[in-house]
Amino acid sequence: MSARLPNTVPQDWQGETYHGRPVVKASSFDWKVSAYIVMLGIAGSAQVIAAVARRQPGSAGLVRRARWLALAGSMVGPLTLVQHLKTRSRWFNMLRIVRPTSPMSLGSWLLTGFGALSGATALGAWLGRRWPLAGRVAEAAQGPAALAGAGMSIYTASLLSSTSTPLWAAAPAPLAAQFGTASMAGAASALALVQRAVGEERSARRLETLAMLAGAAELLAKRETESRWRRAGIAAPAKEGAPGALLQGGGTWLGLLAPIAAHALGRAADRRGGRAGEVLPELASLAMILGGAAMRHGVLLAGNESACRPRDAFRVTQR
Structure with a gap:
């Protein structure tokens, strides 16, 4: 096992490498991951806007639309991510444990919680016209949804920064x-x-x-x-x-x-x-x-x- 691997480094680096290869491996992230980041970021910030706007008179329409935008992003975004993962079971496997030292683990649970809270705010307000209890649930969920939305706006950057990619x-x-x-x-x-x-x-x-x-x-x-x-x-x-x-x-x-x-x-x-x-x-x-x-x-x-x-x-x- 002493044969040398061919040098696959495209640059003119002549110093230390790992068996002639780059020190770290490039990710497999493609446009689907970019779309996921964009959609979840917009959805998260939409919940923050909804939380602030509901205190303003005459903003009921804006609050309602912001909540629906957040719900749409929290549904379409994960579907795009699952397409990138290729296997749906990978998504469910990320929810098997909670690991505080893993941005991926925390991000998966943050996304799940954000989706559930976004559903509570949008669907609860919609059903609240017939059932007042659903409206009260929507109002109670708005604060936590905004906090989770703020996390969704930045967590993907934290996830990238925790890697070894320079x-x-x-x-x-x-x-x-x-x-x-x-x-x-x-x-x-x-x-x-x-x-x-x-x-x-x-x-x-x-x-x-x-x-x-x-x-x-x-x-x-x-x-x-x-x-x-x-x-x-x-x-x-x-x-x-x-x-x-x-x-x-x-x-x-x-x-x-x-x-x-x-x-x-x-x-x-x-x-x-x-x-x-x-x-x-x-x-x-x-x-x-x-x-x-x-x-x-x-x-x-x-x-x-x-x-x-x-x-x-x-x-x-x-x-």
Whole structure:
């Protein structure tokens, strides 16, 4: 067993490797995992919006739609994840134990609890028109659902950061902040589109303001994430090829800078009574949702690329 394995490392690294292979293995995460992250993040932040909006007069419609959006995300998201897992039994096996030291275990139970609470808030409010007890159950579940939703907005970043993938492990806190603010921006944008569609433009404008604030916070978190990558000397995968195009072109320009500018122009046009005051905010909301999805997928691709670079892995572990 002394035969040497062929060198499969694509870079010009001449130092220590593991039998000629990269130090860590790239994940199998694909677009299904990215879609799962986006849907669950938006669903989680929608529950937070519902919890805050129910204290505002005249927001019953917004609360109802936010709850249904959260329920839809908590149902479709896990189905997408199961498709990635290939075998449905893997999902059930993750619920066999509770392991506090495992982000995967805690995340599985958090997702299960969030889905159950989202069902209680949406279905309870719907049935509460006939059975008052169901309405009281929905109101009682709203607080815990919002707390679980806040966890859903950021837990996927914590899950990525707990791995040995260099790019994900190097910036756990700012990456979680980036995912969380992107989730809030996406949820506010999605609900703003729905509110404009049903004619509730006042609440739509408040949601668009929330989306802009969340987008500005995401820019700050993104800056800190990239700063940590640069200090660790592992920022190259996030700037090159498809990951770089998704993170910079999609995540930054399409998902943040263009929507913020479009919202500002739309507010100015709205004061003049122009058609642009209606079209620009809708385009901005759609761009913010798509840009947030591009950012998450770019982070996954860049992380997998960094896993194939032994130099990046050694730099992170030596720090």
